[in-house]
Amino acid sequence: MLIRRIGLLCCLSILPSRQPSPAAVVQKLQAGEPALEWADVDVSADIEYLDAGRKEKLDLYRPRSGAPRQRYPGIVVIHGGGWKGGRKGDKREQNIAYSLARSGYVCASIDYRLSRFGDPPSWPQALFDCKSAVQFLRRFADRYQIDPDRIGVIGGSAGGHLALMVGLTDPAANLEPPSPYAGVPSRVQAVVDLYGPTNLLTWQWDQIPEIVPLLLGASRSKDPALWTSASPVHYVTSDDPPVLMLHGTEDSAVPVDQSRELRSKLVEKGVRHHLEVIEKAEHSFDLQPPQKDLRPLVIGFFNTHLKKAKE
Numbered sequence: 371m372l373i374r375r376i377g378l379l380c381c382l383s384i385l386p387s388r389q390p391s392p393a394a395v396v397q398k399l400q401a402g403e404p405a406l407e408w409a410d411v412d413v414s415a416d417i418e419y420l421d422a423g424r425k426e427k428l429d430l431y432r433p434r435s436g437a438p439r440q441r442y443p444g445i446v447v448i449h450g451g452g453w454k455g456g457r458k459g460d461k462r463e464q465n466i467a468y469s470l471a472r473s474g475y476v477c478a479s480i481d482y483r484l485s486r487f488g489d490p491p492s493w494p495q496a497l498f499d500c501k502s503a504v505q506f507l508r509r510f511a512d513r514y515q516i517d518p519d520r521i522g523v524i525g526g527s528a529g530g531h532l533a534l535m536v537g538l539t540d541p542a543a544n545l546e547p548p549s550p551y552a553g554v555p556s557r558v559q560a561v562v563d564l565y566g567p568t569n570l571l572t573w574q575w576d577q578i579p580e581i582v583p584l585l586l587g588a589s590r591s592k593d594p595a596l597w598t599s600a601s602p603v604h605y606v607t608s609d610d611p612p613v614l615m616l617h618g619t620e621d622s623a624v625p626v627d628q629s630r631e632l633r634s635k636l637v638e639k640g641v642r643h644h645l646e647v648i649e650k651a652e653h654s655f656d657l658q659p660p661q662k663d664l665r666p667l668v669i670g671f672f673n674t675h676l677k678k679a680k681e
Contacts, residue, residue: 411472413430413467431476443474443522444518445477445521446503446536456484467479475672482495482499482503491587497532521676522561523537524562525566526566531568532566534602538607567624572628572631608641612671615643618649622653646664
């Protein structure tokens with residue numbers, strides 16, 4: 371499975387021709403070597419960023435070129451998988467992180483606490499982990515040449531939901547991680563959401579009764595207040611960072627109406643935003659779906675709000 375994923379990644383048009391073979395990449399991954407090299411991007415794999423004993427780690431994608439003292443904006447990449455699956459090295463997440471790193475960003479693609487049958491609910495720990503990744507980029511900004519004042523977040527599906535929660539919740543929401551970076555701000559300056567659910571109370575999908583109670587620990591009918599508290603749409607305020615939403619019209623898992631509902635709230639509160647609706651696109655696309663190359667839009671959005679803001 372890992373070889374197939376790497377092979378698919380290496381076939382993407384974003385990758386220059388001088389690449390290590392898929393087998394060489396897999397060998398490095400399995401050997402746990404600290405750097406995986408793809409052309410003009412360095413990837414440091416499996417960096418610890420959570421409390422001692424946590425198995426979840428992050429992969430750091432960094433531009434290879436640049437002056438030693440140059441500072442890059444940072445971006446946290448959050449994988450999808452229904453809050454119960456997926457991983458930081460999946461094809462979509464590598465596509466996103468590689469595309470952004472090539473454009474001058476330091477990207478942290480993260481694993482976070484997943485929901486498991488028989489285990490305690492992973493909420494709000496999953497969100498805490500995502501915010502800890504933002505704090506990690508700030509805490510080690512000097513080490514990784516990051517500008518701590520210019521950090522964004524991007525995620526797809528369940529990762530889109532978490533990215534929105536990171537971007538729209540402030541300390542007043544009482545959803546800040548207690549450790550390991552207490553006192554380090556977790557606020558971001560830009561958010562990109564790929565087809566994430568925005569309101570768990572209005573979301574319609576046949577798998578909701580299975581996956582959301584596994585995440586939250588209660589059904590919608592039993593604890594609607596809990597479902598409300600885990601819905602990004604209910605945290606929108608006028609001082610929120612800009613939000614870019616990407617959604618396909620043929621998405622049967624998270625209908626595009628979820629993004630439209632969030633757009634209405636962003637309009638109401640005067641938050642800068644854009645909803646890009648991709649005709650005939652289904653769920654789980656990356657930045658290069660067959661319908662449209664989304665890299666210029668996403669990179670342009672981050673450039674506007676994380677680079678030009680300081681120029």
